[in-house]
Amino acid sequence: MTGLVLFAHGARDARWREPFDRLLERVRSGHGAPVELAFLELMDPDLPAAAARLARVGATRIVVVPLFLGTGGHLRRDLPRLLELxxxxxxxxxxxxxxxxxxxxxxxxxxxxxxxxxR
Amino acid sequence: MTGLVLFAHGARDARWREPFDRLLERVRSGHGAPVELAFLELMDPDLPAAAARLARVGATRIVVVPLFLGTGGHLRRDLPRLLELxxxxxxxxxxxxxxxxxxxxxxxxxxxxxxxxxR
Structure with a gap:
């Protein structure tokens, strides 16, 4: 069973995460297995915690989808370290x-x- | 004539902007008027410079499209100030x-x- 982590940046303002919560609902309704949000900073859970939660509910493999528009330092440097964790x-x-x-x-x-x- | 500014965050890594450059090409080919990218930080041009460029080539009205996934401090606090400028x-x-x-x-x-x- 493949668990999915939707991995986003995070922000101080709680309202920032509204579209990510909407996205989580859509992906959960389309994916026949568990899905969790995770954040790089400023919001919870972090990526290792979300992955652990998916494994606890039976995921035997996890795919992380970076909800980032470009591929900069967060995905080139921070993400590989978080994937290891x-x-x-x-x-x-x-x-x-x-x-x-x-x-x-x-x-x-x-x-x-x-x-x-x-227009 | 409505000029468009595609407004993104910016990053240290130049490779980060690749999808924004691709997006700029697509929007330019679909919009019958000038389109520019602008960045909040770390990349050029900034929003006032991009808007000035559009006005110089004949835009009589400018629409800024925030290429951000969530609406946090950057759009709630920084953007209104940049729009005024x-x-x-x-x-x-x-x-x-x-x-x-x-x-x-x-x-x-x-x-x-x-x-x-x-999958």
Whole structure:
């Protein structure tokens, strides 16, 4: 069973996470296995804690999806370190997808939103 | 003529901006008027400079689209201040759309990407 971690940056303002909570609901309703949010900083849980939670409810493999638009230092330096910690904590394989913003369909949706905003 | 500013966070790593450059190309090809990227920090141009550039090439109104997933301090505190500066610099009306990540179609694309990543 593949557990999913939706990995976002985090922010001081609690209202920042509203779209991530909406996304979590959508992904949970579409994925036949457990899904958790995790945050790089300022919000809980962190990535190792979310991975451990997924392993506790039966995930035998975990995929982390970075909800970041670009691939900068957070994904190039911080994420590999957190993946190592998550593997140690969860005790199951933990892999990461690419940044969501690098995905063509996500870029298409962003482009459409920009174009609609100009009207 | 409505000019568009695609407003992103910025990062130290130049590779971070690759998807934003791809997005700029897509939006330019779909919008019949000038489009510029602008960054909150660490990358150039900033929002007032991008707005001034659009006004110089004939934009009579500017819409800023925040390429942010959530609405935290950057959009609640920093953006209003930058919009005021942009209005003063560009000399035309400057309005802002909501955070891209709050948009339903963008959330749908993100959810699909998360679900495909689990396979």
């Amino acid at each position: 998550a593997r140690a904590t969860a005790g199951v394989p933990v892999a990461a997808a690419g940044a969501a913003g690098e995905n063509d369909a996500v870029l298409d949706a962003l482009a459409s939103y920009c174009l609609r905003s100009a | 942009a209005r003063a610099t560009a000399g035309v009306p400057v309005a802002a759309a909501g955070a891209a990540g709050e948009n339903d179609a963008v959330l749908d694309a993100l959810a699909s990407y998360c679900l495909r990543s689990a």
